[in-house]
Amino acid sequence: MRVVSWFGFVAGICVVFGTGSSVFKYLMVPRSTSSVLTNVVARSVLGAYRLFTDRVSDLPVRERILAAGAPTFLLCLLGTWLAGLLVGFALILLPFCGANPAAALRASGSSVFTLGFSVPAGGAPAAIVFAAAASGLTVVALMIAYLPVMYAAFNRRETLVTMLEALAGSPAWGPELLARQALIDNVGYLPRLYERWTEWAADVSESHTAYRNLVYFRSPDPASSWLISLLAVLDAAALHLALCPESAPAEARPLLRVGYTAIRKLAQSLGLPVPDDPQPADPLILSREEFGDAVAWLQAADWAIERAPDDAWPHFRGWRVNYEASAYALARFLDLPPALWSGPRHGSRPQAERPWRPPHRVPAAQWEPPSVPPATLSGLGTPADPAEPPA
Numbered sequence: 001m002r003v004v005s006w007f008g009f010v011a012g013i014c015v016v017f018g019t020g021s022s023v024f025k026y027l028m029v030p031r032s033t034s035s036v037l038t039n040v041v042a043r044s045v046l047g048a049y050r051l052f053t054d055r056v057s058d059l060p061v062r063e064r065i066l067a068a069g070a071p072t073f074l075l076c077l078l079g080t081w082l083a084g085l086l087v088g089f090a091l092i093l094l095p096f097c098g099a100n101p102a103a104a105l106r107a108s109g110s111s112v113f114t115l116g117f118s119v120p121a122g123g124a125p126a127a128i129v130f131a132a133a134a135s136g137l138t139v140v141a142l143m144i145a146y147l148p149v150m151y152a153a154f155n156r157r158e159t160l161v162t163m164l165e166a167l168a169g170s171p172a173w174g175p176e177l178l179a180r181q182a183l184i185d186n187v188g189y190l191p192r193l194y195e196r197w198t199e200w201a202a203d204v205s206e207s208h209t210a211y212r213n214l215v216y217f218r219s220p221d222p223a224s225s226w227l228i229s230l231l232a233v234l235d236a237a238a239l240h241l242a243l244c245p246e247s248a249p250a251e252a253r254p255l256l257r258v259g260y261t262a263i264r265k266l267a268q269s270l271g272l273p274v275p276d277d278p279q280p281a282d283p284l285i286l287s288r289e290e291f292g293d294a295v296a297w298l299q300a301a302d303w304a305i306e307r308a309p310d311d312a313w314p315h316f317r318g319w320r321v322n323y324e325a326s327a328y329a330l331a332r333f334l335d336l337p338p339a340l341w342s343g344p345r346h347g348s349r350p351q352a353e354r355p356w357r358p359p360h361r362v363p364a365a366q367w368e369p370p371s372v373p374p375a376t377l378s379g380l381g382t383p384a385d386p387a388e389p390p391a
Helices: 002-027 036-053 059-066 069-097 101-112 123-168 174-183 187-210 212-216 226-243 252-269 288-300 309-320 324-334
Strands: none
Touching: 002 036, 002 069, 002 123, 036 059, 036 069, 036 212, 069 101, 069 123, 069 212, 101 123, 123 174, 123 187, 123 212, 123 226, 174 187, 174 226, 174 288, 187 212, 187 226, 187 252, 226 252, 226 288, 226 309, 226 324, 252 324, 288 309
16 A cells, blocks of 8 residues: 555656646746647537537527636636646645545645645655645636736727627628728728738737637627637638729738738647648638629629629639638637638528628708798797708
């Protein structure tokens, strides 16, 4: 039994170091790092929520349930880390507690969870108990410091997503973004929009790699998503360049480059099988017919095209092949709300529809006098002159 307890001592050191490595990589290393423990917890929580929501057809209800997935993951991850420290230090203390597992667990638990009020006799156990108490406190403190930074990045991400809802509908769709700007004669705003989304994509790429849990946080609007919004802006820029090569703003090209690099980087950080360097001849899920329908949608909104649809299709295809596979894989993995041009989803999800567009109203062409009863002049009792049209 004494020999077994020393084997447990070695195993406990491995468990503690493995748990500490997971904490260090997830909370302290600002780059894409892989941890088996965090990946197992993330996929387990995500799988459990997906299993529960697969038969929920109501979109707001399903999104409300899935919105709790990311906070649940954080709580489960913290509990897993503390449980790992509890078991690890219990195994380390086993030889010093007379090979009594109950006594070792009691000493480990009192240290990890309550800063140590039960200290076994001897110098070595006291040092081990002190290390256990310090490790438990450190993990909790790091998680507390992690939350404000993560939620600040979340709020920063959702600001442009909310703004895009008014410009491209909900869920966002690239052709609708261009169509609405054409309808209100606001095409000149697109260069600024492309520039802001270029910076946004770079910020999301950095923050969601450093704080990977942000990928699982869903947008407040049940029909909206940060990934679908980015996909819509990329599609709008690709359509703009393909259909209007002369007048398309220079800001569209940097947006596409930064955007598809960010999507591919995030998909790879989650272990999704996506191509590193897509080629123009690679297959595209979006069909030529869907592209033609989008061009007709733009023309109905008085969008002026400079290149025929048949000539523009190879150019649009050459842009979209860079991000389609990565975006579709991410959307399916995260089980995002259905949206046009965003790929298939899990289970029996409803078909994606075009976003609702508010009625396009313009001022009346002919001025009419206000329909109010004629007023009387004060003190004279005679009706006032009828309203005159403006000069």
